[in-house]
Amino acid sequence: MRPVYMVSGGVSKFEKARPDATFQKMVKEAFDYTMGDVPRLKPSMIDGSVASYFSDHFTRQLMAGIMATDYLGLCPKPNKRIEGGGATGGLCFQGAWEAVASGRMDVCLAFGFETMSHVQTWKGNEFIALASDVNFDYPVGGFYSGYYAMMVNRHMHEFGTTVEQLAMVSVKNHMNAYDNPYAQKRKRLTIQDVRNSEMVAYPLTLLDICVMSDGAAACVLASEEMAFKLTDRPVKITGVGTGTDMMRMADRPHGDVILAPNEKKSDYRNLKYPGVHSFRAGRSAGLQAYKMAGITDPIREIDFVELHDAYTSSEIQTYEDLALCKYGEGGKFVEEGHPFMPQIEYGLKLKTKGTIPVNPSGGLIACGHPVGATGLMQAVFAFWQIQGTIKKHYGSGELQLKKANRGLIHSHAGTGTYVTVSIMERGW
Amino acid sequence: MAKKIDSKTAGSPRFNPAAKLDEVMTGTTVFNIPFPKDLNALKGMSPIVIKHPYFVEYVHSYGQDSPFFAGLANKKILGTRCGKCNYTYATPRMHCTKCGKETKWVELPQEGRVHTFTTCYYGSEEFLKDTPFHLVLVEFDGVDTLLLARLIGVEGPEDIKIGMKVRAKFRRNSQLKPTDVYFVPVA
Numbered sequence: 134m135r136p137v138y139m140v141s142g143g144v145s146k147f148e149k150a151r152p153d154a155t156f157q158k159m160v161k162e163a164f165d166y167t168m169g170d171v172p173r174l175k176p177s178m179i180d181g182s183v184a185s186y187f188s189d190h191f192t193r194q195l196m197a198g199i200m201a202t203d204y205l206g207l208c209p210k211p212n213k214r215i216e217g218g219g220a221t222g223g224l225c226f227q228g229a230w231e232a233v234a235s236g237r238m239d240v241c242l243a244f245g246f247e248t249m250s251h252v253q254t255w256k257g258n259e260f261i262a263l264a265s266d267v268n269f270d271y272p273v274g275g276f277y278s279g280y281y282a283m284m285v286n287r288h289m290h291e292f293g294t295t296v297e298q299l300a301m302v303s304v305k306n307h308m309n310a311y312d313n314p315y316a317q318k319r320k321r322l323t324i325q326d327v328r329n330s331e332m333v334a335y336p337l338t339l340l341d342i343c344v345m346s347d348g349a350a351a352c353v354l355a356s357e358e359m360a361f362k363l364t365d366r367p368v369k370i371t372g373v374g375t376g377t378d379m380m381r382m383a384d385r386p387h388g389d390v391i392l393a394p395n396e397k398k399s400d401y402r403n404l405k406y407p408g409v410h411s412f413r414a415g416r417s418a419g420l421q422a423y424k425m426a427g428i429t430d431p432i433r434e435i436d437f438v439e440l441h442d443a444y445t446s447s448e449i450q451t452y453e454d455l456a457l458c459k460y461g462e463g464g465k466f467v468e469e470g471h472p473f474m475p476q477i478e479y480g481l482k483l484k485t486k487g488t489i490p491v492n493p494s495g496g497l498i499a500c501g502h503p504v505g506a507t508g509l510m511q512a513v514f515a516f517w518q519i520q521g522t523i524k525k526h527y528g529s530g531e532l533q534l535k536k537a538n539r540g541l542i543h544s545h546a547g548t549g550t551y552v553t554v555s556i557m558e559r560g561w
Numbered sequence: 562m563a564k565k566i567d568s569k570t571a572g573s574p575r576f577n578p579a580a581k582l583d584e585v586m587t588g589t590t591v592f593n594i595p596f597p598k599d600l601n602a603l604k605g606m607s608p609i610v611i612k613h614p615y616f617v618e619y620v621h622s623y624g625q626d627s628p629f630f631a632g633l634a635n636k637k638i639l640g641t642r643c644g645k646c647n648y649t650y651a652t653p654r655m656h657c658t659k660c661g662k663e664t665k666w667v668e669l670p671q672e673g674r675v676h677t678f679t680t681c682y683y684g685s686e687e688f689l690k691d692t693p694f695h696l697v698l699v700e701f702d703g704v705d706t707l708l709l710a711r712l713i714g715v716e717g718p719e720d721i722k723i724g725m726k727v728r729a730k731f732r733r734n735s736q737l738k739p740t741d742v743y744f745v746p747v748a
């Protein structure tokens with residue numbers, strides 16, 4: 134395998150509905166932004182592409198990947214579609230990484246989109262819930278917010294996590310998004326606002342849950358030689374990991390914790406793992422990526438994280454999977470302030486701010502979650518953060534971290550069935 | 562969904578400037594559309610949005626899982642057990658995920674405990690009419706995995722506790738769906 138770099142990225146602003154554009158046009162917007170940011174890159178230099186979108190039901194168009202490819206003018210070069218639920222974007226990013234790492238391509242485009250406004254919200258929830266076992270799970274009342282609510286209720290029972298701690302994630306991510314013009318929801322909230330908003334699936338309220346969106350995102354990955362020809366500030370992808378778990382939550386084992394390098398067996402004497410409170414796929418993906426990037430103490434060796442916060446609860450669960458803290462300490466981790474941005478005022482009393490900012494962009498909760506685009510959006514935001522170009526792309530430098538040499542992006546599907554983790558580092 | 566006025570914070574008179582009608586997916590059919598003389602003006606045109614119905618009747622086979630549904634119709638909860646690992650699945654699978662061997666059908670106890678739960682106030686379109694409903698993952702003694710089911714006979718989530726005992730009940734006229742079994746609290 135050879136080194137792979139990200140050289141450019143672009144995002145269409147995520148919105149509740151984009152009736153003015155088809156999915157091809159939205160992808161084109163993200164693509165044009167991507168190309169415009171590296172003027173030395175010409176379409177003829179792109180060797181091929183990988184397409185990412187989750188649901189054929191939302192699109193009501195099979196083979197949509199090739200239709201976006203032809204709209205971009207990238208025929209007759211290679212293209213394929215990658216699909217893996219909510220992690221589709223993360224898998225697509227890694228698909229492009231594989232194409233370059235293997236030597237098959239020198240420059241590969243990863244693009245993704247979703248058009249979720251084409252159906253009413255509760256029909257959309259039905260389409261998403263079809264990503265659960267249709268023999269045993271879906272017919273009982275298939276609803277992803279319900280599945281995540283069951284998981285967090287067990288997390289609260291097991292570890293004492295509180296609804297106020299969940300709400301703090303929502304306050305943080307909505308507030309971060311305040312300075313991100315790409316975000317769909319930019320709100321200053323209090324813990325009470327989150328708790329007083331409508332209950333969707335106990336204990337998760339409307340403000341604990343991300344919204345559906347229309348949107349697209351694109352990333353260009355390149356070999357070392359091409360990367361330095363195209364840009365002075367390429368970002369190196371130093372670790373990739375992909376984890377899986379059983380589709381049915383009911384089937385998850387109750388065994389031993391898979392230990393991170395900074396953990397010992399005695400940390401978890403009576404914990405049955407992963408049960409329904411933790412994501413084994415996230416732990417697996419994280420450990421693979423850490424090993425490849427040579428990371429043994431993630432919280433000290435990573436500067437920031439963009440993770441898949443489809444629910445406030447899953448952000449807390451993911452701190453633990455990624456070994457930013459021990460299993461069971463995720464609630465305390467947010468309460469103490471570790472994942473907050475150091476430079477932003479949240480209206481909360483926080484002991485320690487900015488140990489490792491999580492979702493500086495506002496995450497899915499505030500930016501929106503057009504599934505196939507989401508994992509690539511995270512890559513683009515992380516790329517700009519590491520390049521130090523947040524001001525250029527957001528129009529204000531409020532969200533630029535002082536130290537952003539190494540970031541982690543995390544994409545997550547199902548009830549934790551596919552999870553990808555990629556490590557991105559300053560490459561120049 | 563309709564935004565409710567919060568009685569605690571609203572003064573008198575109780576105005577809600579954020580009030581908004583629920584979004585609906587219906588529109589008006591028009592038969593003609595105005596057209597500009599200058600084709601360059603077309604780029605300023607509003608998008609044309611039309612509706613498509615999408616209805617499919619699937620012929621879905623439960624395949625090797627079929628005996629589970631026959632069991633429910635006969636007031637039995639069937640799980641499977643691996644002869645090699647002795648691992649018992651509450652939600653059946655015909656092949657053991659640990660060793661790959663074919664499993665055998667076993668009858669599960671009809672009393673178990675709530676492993677975790679939620680109350681859904683919204684849901685997928687198909688289940689909106691059932692809201693609010695309670696979902697539980699049930700654990701059984703001597704069984705290694707869980708079973709997803711509905712819980713009835715409680716009012717709200719405050720009545721449901723992890724670890725509480727629940728008993729299976731069955732629909733008299735089975736619908737051959739996993740909801741043919743549901744659980745109630747044990748008094």
Ligand SMILES: [Zn+2]
Pocket residue numbers: 643644645646647648657658659660661662
């Ligand atoms: Zn076995």
